[in-house]
Amino acid sequence: MAEITLKSLLRPKADGVAFRSVLDALGGAVAVEDASGQLLAGSPQESYFRSAVRHGDAVLGWISGPKEAAEAAGALLTHLAARESERKALAGEVLQLYREVRLIDQLSEELTAVLQVPGACETALAHARRLIPDSAGGILVRSRQVGELAWAAQFGEVSQLPEPQSERLAGAMERGLGEIVNAGEGTNTASLIFAPLRAKQRSVGLIVMADGAGLSYTAANLKLLNTIALQIAAAIKNSYLCAANGGDRAVSGRTDDDSARTGNGPHDSAFDGAEDFSAVSAPDRFRTARADDFGAPGGRRFLQLFPD
Amino acid sequence: MKILIVDDEPHLRMLIQQSLDDLEDEGVELFLAADGEQALEVIRAEEPRLVLLDVMMPKKNGFDVCATIQHELGMTETYVILLTAKGQEVDRLRGQEAGADQYMTKPFDPDALMAKARAVLGI
Numbered sequence: 001m002a003e004i005t006l007k008s009l010l011r012p013k014a015d016g017v018a019f020r021s022v023l024d025a026l027g028g029a030v031a032v033e034d035a036s037g038q039l040l041a042g043s044p045q046e047s048y049f050r051s052a053v054r055h056g057d058a059v060l061g062w063i064s065g066p067k068e069a070a071e072a073a074g075a076l077l078t079h080l081a082a083r084e085s086e087r088k089a090l091a092g093e094v095l096q097l098y099r100e101v102r103l104i105d106q107l108s109e110e111l112t113a114v115l116q117v118p119g120a121c122e123t124a125l126a127h128a129r130r131l132i133p134d135s136a137g138g139i140l141v142r143s144r145q146v147g148e149l150a151w152a153a154q155f156g157e158v159s160q161l162p163e164p165q166s167e168r169l170a171g172a173m174e175r176g177l178g179e180i181v182n183a184g185e186g187t188n189t190a191s192l193i194f195a196p197l198r199a200k201q202r203s204v205g206l207i208v209m210a211d212g213a214g215l216s217y218t219a220a221n222l223k224l225l226n227t228i229a230l231q232i233a234a235a236i237k238n239s240y241l242c243a244a245n246g247g248d249r250a251v252s253g254r255t256d257d258d259s260a261r262t263g264n265g266p267h268d269s270a271f272d273g274a275e276d277f278s279a280v281s282a283p284d285r286f287r288t289a290r291a292d293d294f295g296a297p298g299g300r301r302f303l304q305l306f307p308d
Numbered sequence: 309m310k311i312l313i314v315d316d317e318p319h320l321r322m323l324i325q326q327s328l329d330d331l332e333d334e335g336v337e338l339f340l341a342a343d344g345e346q347a348l349e350v351i352r353a354e355e356p357r358l359v360l361l362d363v364m365m366p367k368k369n370g371f372d373v374c375a376t377i378q379h380e381l382g383m384t385e386t387y388v389i390l391l392t393a394k395g396q397e398v399d400r401l402r403g404q405e406a407g408a409d410q411y412m413t414k415p416f417d418p419d420a421l422m423a424k425a426r427a428v429l430g431i
Contacts, residue, residue: 003333011337091326095418098323102415 004084006034006053006061006077010041015080022076030065030073055081096131100224103127107228111235115242117141120235121153124207128228129155132193132221134209136160139232140169141197141205149173149205160190160210172196173203178226182216193217195225197233204236309429310356312339314347314373315391316365320414324360324391327418328425336429344368348376356386358428360421361408363392363399371399371406378407387428391416 010016010032023030023042031042032053040061049067051074053060060081063074107127114120121139129137136156140149149164162169172179178195190212196203207229211217311331313324321340328338339354341347345367351359359377363370370390377383389410390403400411412421 008332088326088329091322091329094319095323095326098415099418102417105415 004055004060004081004088006032006040006081009060009077009080009084015084019073019076019080022073026065026069026073030063030069032061032063032073032077034061035059051075053077053081055085096220099131100227103131103224104227104231107231111231111238114235115239117236117239118152120232120239124228124232124235125153125155128207128209128225131224132209132217133211133213133215135190135212137207137209139197139205139207140164141236142173142203152205157210157212160212161208162192162194168192169194169206169208172206176201176203178222178229180217180219180222183211183214191215191217193221193225195222195229197229197236199233199237204233207232309335309431310337310339310354311358311360311425311429312341312347312350312354312356313360314341314344314365314370315360315362316342317362318342320362323418324416324421327416327421330422331425331429331431334431336425336431344370344373347373351377351381351383351386355383358425359386359388361388361390363390363403371402374403374406374408389424 010019020041023032028043031044032040034040035058042065049064049070051063051070053063053074055078060077063070063077065073107124110123110127111120114123121141125137125139128134134156136154136158138154138158138161139152141152142148143150149169151164154161168179168181172194173196176196176198178193180191180193182191183189190210191214192208192210194206194208197205197207207225209225311328313321313328315321315324321342325338325340328336332338337354339350339356341350343366347359347361348368350356351373359373361370361373365373368376370392374388374390377386377388387410388408389412390399390408391412391414392399393414403411410424412424
């Protein structure tokens with residue numbers, strides 16, 4: 001945010017114009033100087049009195065001239081500086097909210113076009129990173145068969161991320177509540193923030209972000225992450241529903257070749273790693289679905305995560 | 309270097325101003341206007357390098373202001389970006405005819421706006 005200076009307050013905007021009118025009314029009896037002594041308005045004065053213009057602890061400049069006039073002008077500029085500071089703070093908050101609304105709007109729109117869980121997770125992480133500071137992050141999704149969390153997408157210094165089976169994450173999943181654990185709390189070296197992916201009152205995974213640079217996450221960060229988590233959960237639910245209708249391999253991205261390579265069947269171990277899901281484009285995945293996939297036996301298993 | 313922000317919605321003026329706030333530290337002056345006529349007054353007096361111009365405004369709309377800048381005032385060096393709501397893309401052609409250099413849709417991307425302003429001002 002740009003600093004408040006006397007020069008900026010005296011610019012020909014509403015406040016600056018009004019203040020210059022006051023100076024004119026004082027008949028040029030006072031002069032305005034910035035903190036370095038540069039004359040900004042009025043005429044140089046045989047300074048027998050100087051009144052400081054303050055903003056917080058900082059002195060922005062000086063008004064020199066007759067005592068009463070200098071004090072009045074100084075008080076006015078001090079007031080205008082405080083008001084400008086409040087305006088900037090408020091505008092900064094409004095801009096942040098605007099960015100968040102825009103992010104959710106864009107994320108919702110993009111997620112409607114992504115039918116694979118890893119693709120949806122990568123899209124969501126890319127958006128989350130725009131507004132939440134981080135050095136690492138990822139999305140964990142609960143395996144359909146064994147119920148354990150596994151990474152569906154990750155980025156950055158992944159060593160800063162907690163183990164998927166850690167008590168901390170298990171607790172968040174169970175409670176359905178996000179959490180902030182900043183660096184220095186307990187044995188934590190990186191700040192962590194995580195939020196459960198909730199669908200139909202159940203947690204199907206978690207979005208986790210970490211910062212190893214000593215930053216402290218805030219409640220505002222958690223609120224945004226919770227909102228993003230809800231979007232991802234809905235996208236995952238849609239993926240599973242799509243799989244139920246059109247073949248779950250299309251959603252998981254696993255091909256027969258993948259199954260042969262890993263030794264797992266096409267419905268096993270849903271999230272072994274993000275790279276498993278990135279090799280085939282969405283249309284290709286759909287083309288690999290067999291006609292009998294439309295009977296969706298695997299789809300029913302997907303749907304077990306979301307019982308009505 | 310000067311930038312003029314023109315929008316009849318006070319909150320949008322504030323958002324755009326805040327998006328470009330950091331430029332003030334680099335010596336850029338931001339001016340605001342709430343309608344087309346006020347915008348032309350500021351343009352004549354301050355000759356901004358960049359004008360961010362809402363389309364639908366009282367008194368004089370963005371197309372008319374843009375045409376005045378380019379054709380009547382002959383300020384061809386002034387870079388004009390028209391800002392309008394999504395769904396009004398049919399206005400793009402009209403904006404080009406009026407002499408606008410670029411067209412951005414609302415909700416605008418604050419980062420893209422800042423990047424564009426920097427590019428236009430060469431900073």
